[in-house]
Amino acid sequence: MSKTRAKSSEARQRIVETAERLFYSEGVRAVGIDRIIAEAAVAKMSLYNHFPSKDDLILAVLQYREEKYGSMFMKWMERHAAAGMDRLEAFFAALKNWFESPGFRGCMFINARVELADARHEGSKFSVRHKERFHEMLAQIITQTAGEEAAKTMTPAIALLVEGAIVTAVMQQSSQAADVARDAALAWIAQAKEK
Amino acid sequence: MSKTRAKSSEARQRIVETAERLFYSEGVRAVGIDRIIAEAAVAKMSLYNHFPSKDDLILAVLQYREEKYGSMFMKWMERHAAAGMDRLEAFFAALKNWFESPGFRGCMFINARVELADARHEGSKFSVRHKERFHEMLAQIITQTAGEEAAKTMTPAIALLVEGAIVTAVMQQSSQAADVARDAALAWIAQAKEK
C-alpha cells in the first residue's frame, strides 16, 4: 500500500513551487527550464521525469496555483467575515488584500491565456475553466448577500467589475481599483433591494 | 525642403504593420525578428536601421496601434451615433464591434504590459499611459451623456466594467461581455438621473 517513495516527491514539489514563483513574476515564456532547475536545485532529469514537457509543467503550475490561491482567498475572506463584514464586503476586502500582496502582478490565468496566445493550449483551456469556477464562487457569495434572484441578474456585471479591477490594479500599480469595484457593486445591490 | 527620400519610408511602414499584426496575434515575445522581416519582405538591416532594437520596435508598434485603433474606434462610434444612439450607447456598440472583429485577442496594451512583465520597459510605460488616455476619453463620453457631475463619480467604475469586458471577451471568446457592461453602465446612469 505504502507509496514507493516519499510523500509526493519533494523534488517535484520544489519544481512546481519554484516554477510558480518565476512564471508568475516574469511570465511563462520569459522563464526557461534551466532557470527553474537551478533555483529549485534539482537535476534537469528530475524535472523531465515528472513533467514530459514545459507545457505540462505550465499546466501543473496553474492547477497548483488555483488550489493555493483558492484557499488563501477563502482564509482572507473568512477573516473579514469574522470581523463583521457580509460575504460580499469580505470578498472585496480579500481582493484588496490580494492586490496589496507583495509581488502582485495580476491574475496568473489571464496572464497565461495572454502569453500562451493559442486558445488550444491546455494552459489556456484550464485558465478559461478557472474563470468559470471563479465566477461560480462569486455567484454564491452574491447569493448569500443579495439572494438568489438578485445574484442571477447581477453576477455577470459584478464579475466584470472584478476582472476590470484586477487588470486595472496591475496597470495603475495600485489597489484602489478594489475600492471602486466594491463601492459600485454594493451601491448597485443596495439599489436593487430598494425596489 | 523636400524629404531626402520617399514619404516616410515604405520599408519602415511595412515593418511596423507586419510587426503589429504578428505581435498582436501571437505576442511580442513569441514573435522573432526573423519572422517579421520575412513577412514584411525587408532586409534585416533595414529593420535595424529604423529601430535600434526589438524593444524600440515594440514601442513603435504600440504607438502606431494607439493611433490606428483610436481613429477606428471613433469611426465605429460615429456610425452608431449617426444611427441615433447617444454617445455612451455608441461607445458600447463600438466596443462590441471591436470584440467581434476578426482575430480579436484583447487589448494589446494590457497584453504588452503582461508579456513584458517589467514595469520599467518603455512598452509597459506607454501602455499604462495609454490606459490613462483611454479612460480620459471615456470620461468625456460619459460627460456628454450624463453630465460632468455624474461623469466624475461614475467614470472609474464604468472603466472597470469596460476593462473587465475586454478581458472576459478574450477568455470566453464571445462579445457578450460588451452587452453586460453596457446594460450595467446604462442602468447605473439611469438610476443616478432619477435621484
Add this chain to the structure above:
DNA sequence: CTTAAAACAGACAGGTCTGTATACTTTCGG
C-alpha cells in the same frame, strides 16, 4: 543487506533568438 526507484550531475544536440558585419543594388536630388 539487497535492490530498485528516485534524484543528481553534466554534457550535448539541434534549434532559435537578437544583433552585427560586409558587400551589393536601387533610387533620386542636385
Add this chain to the structure above:
DNA sequence: CCGAAAGTATACAGACCTGTCTGTTTTAAG
C-alpha cells in the same frame, strides 16, 4: 551623371532554448 541615402542579401557571433542521453549517488522498502 555623380554620389549619398535607402534598401537588399547573407553570413555569422554568441547566447539561450527545450529536450535527450549517459552515468553516478542517494534513499528507503523488503
